[in-house]
Amino acid sequence: MSPPQVTVVGGGMITHDQILPSLYHMQRRGRIGEISICALTARPLKELAESELFARAFPGQSFRPYPELSGDLDRPRPELYGEVVARMPPRQIVVVAVPDQLHFEVIMTALDAGQHLLSVKPLVLTARESLIVEQEARARGLLVGIEYHKRFDDRSLMARSRYRAGLFGELRLGTACLLEKWHYRHSNFQNWCTVENSDAFTYVGCHYVDLVQFITGLLPVAVSVYGVRDRYPNGNEGFLWTDARVIWNNGACLNVQNALGFPDAAPGTNTQGLTLYCAGGDCGALISHSDQYRGLKYCYTRSSGEPGATVYAEPSPDYLQYVDLGGPGLVPVGYGYRSIEHILEAALRLEAETRDLAERQERLRQIDEAGIMATPANSRYNELVIEAARLSILNAGREAVIEYGEKPGVRLREWGR
Numbered sequence: 001m002s003p004p005q006v007t008v009v010g011g012g013m014i015t016h017d018q019i020l021p022s023l024y025h026m027q028r029r030g031r032i033g034e035i036s037i038c039a040l041t042a043r044p045l046k047e048l049a050e051s052e053l054f055a056r057a058f059p060g061q062s063f064r065p066y067p068e069l070s071g072d073l074d075r076p077r078p079e080l081y082g083e084v085v086a087r088m089p090p091r092q093i094v095v096v097a098v099p100d101q102l103h104f105e106v107i108m109t110a111l112d113a114g115q116h117l118l119s120v121k122p123l124v125l126t127a128r129e130s131l132i133v134e135q136e137a138r139a140r141g142l143l144v145g146i147e148y149h150k151r152f153d154d155r156s157l158m159a160r161s162r163y164r165a166g167l168f169g170e171l172r173l174g175t176a177c178l179l180e181k182w183h184y185r186h187s188n189f190q191n192w193c194t195v196e197n198s199d200a201f202t203y204v205g206c207h208y209v210d211l212v213q214f215i216t217g218l219l220p221v222a223v224s225v226y227g228v229r230d231r232y233p234n235g236n237e238g239f240l241w242t243d244a245r246v247i248w249n250n251g252a253c254l255n256v257q258n259a260l261g262f263p264d265a266a267p268g269t270n271t272q273g274l275t276l277y278c279a280g281g282d283c284g285a286l287i288s289h290s291d292q293y294r295g296l297k298y299c300y301t302r303s304s305g306e307p308g309a310t311v312y313a314e315p316s317p318d319y320l321q322y323v324d325l326g327g328p329g330l331v332p333v334g335y336g337y338r339s340i341e342h343i344l345e346a347a348l349r350l351e352a353e354t355r356d357l358a359e360r361q362e363r364l365r366q367i368d369e370a371g372i373m374a375t376p377a378n379s380r381y382n383e384l385v386i387e388a389a390r391l392s393i394l395n396a397g398r399e400a401v402i403e404y405g406e407k408p409g410v411r412l413r414e415w416g417r
């Protein structure tokens with residue numbers, strides 16, 4: 001069987017930082033075949049194609065750009081990805097890396113063309129859409145893996161297995177934070193991450209909600225989010241500082257603080273971490289992860305000049321780094337790579353080890369049940385938390401209740417109920 005083609009839809013930050021280096025490495029290892037990337041215009045594809053880092057790390061490797069680089073670099077071609085995906089033979093792989101509000105449309109187009117999918121988070125913006133994706137993928141025997149890469153940080157897997165072995169008792173109170181650096185306000189965020197569309201919790205807080213579920217197996221049942229309105233450099237208004245309270249189905253409470261506001265002069269690319277206070281028997285228990293400071297202290301002779309780069313730095317060796325293992329090129333390492341590899345390898349095994357639709361559906365059921373890879377069926381709480389958070393933040397932080405069952409949904413809590 002020849003290795004599958006991979007088409008990435010979206011050629012922005014996450015494609016540059018994580019997806020393309022991971023795909024290039026898998027291609028070098030012979031696990032995947034030709035790589036195509038579709039973007040709205042050719043301009044970001046030109047930057048990816050001409051990247052000095054990729055030339056050094058993956059010498060001789062390239063991707064097919066859509067739109068092509070020879071035409072007008074700024075002409076938008078929003079429909080082109082649909083043609084590219086429809087031309088792929090079925091049962092290849094599509095990677096979804098477009099802005100959140102476009103995920104559903106791209107996912108349904110790819111499923112309709114019979115393709116397996118890796119989607120960046122969030123899968124979609126509503127529980128209703130995630131149900132549609134789940135049903136369509138299951139009927140066709142196709143994999144949909146959602147890329148919550150913090151799950152593949154070894155510390156998350158350690159905490160999960162120890163929590164589930166009963167070593168921590170049960171979560172009672174937790175606190176988590178993820179604050180991106182101030183300079184994010186100057187990026188494309190100012191054009192879309194505005195009060196009507198999103199907020200700091202919806203954009204980055206979801207990672208820690210997913211992680212707490214991943215570790216503990218508990219389900220979020222109510223969310224309230226207070227947001228501070230602030231202005232971007234272009235004058236647009238965003239909820240750039242948020243404080244969220246998530247209540248879980250055992251009564252536990254998690255506080256999550258998020259912002260685009262961590263000082264550029266502070267070390268590290270952001271600040272983030274998780275502390276869970278637990279109880280079991282007649283004693284307390286504790287899980288505490290510093291996810292930004294991982295023990296490395298570097299003081300350079302000068303700053304690289306990149307936004308947010310500092311002379312004194314505390315780099316994370318764990319998300320995605322390029323290391324020299326003797327060549328050719330450089331090897332991407334870290335949980336950013338492992339997360340992409342895990343989902344793509346699952347699609348490869350699904351194709352190699354099953355003979356018919358019934359076997360594929362059984363394999364997909366096992367993946368849902370194992371709960372390591374996020375799928376539409378096993379992580380719908382993420383869409384529900386997003387829906388609840390948006391409802392709450394637009395209602396001055398009133399609590400929104402999540403309802404599971406046949407028709408999952410959210411509503412504002414009435415007093416006394």
Ligand SMILES: NC(=O)c1ccc[n+]([C@@H]2O[C@H](COP(=O)([O-])OP(=O)(O)OC[C@H]3O[C@@H](n4cnc5c(N)ncnc54)[C@H](O)[C@@H]3O)[C@@H](O)[C@H]2O)c1
Pocket residue numbers: 009010011012013014015038039040041044077078079080081097098099100102120121122147148149188
């Ligand atoms: N930690 C994480 O898991 C993480 C981090 C960053 C981004 N993301 C997610 O990744 C997605 C993309 O974010 P980003 O920061 O890369 O955004 P970005 O704005 O940098 O890039 C978006 C890309 O989508 C392309 N695009 C838009 N419309 C298109 C269309 N119709 N057809 C083809 N391409 C189209 C644009 O050309 C651009 O290349 C978002 O859903 C975001 O939430 C996840």
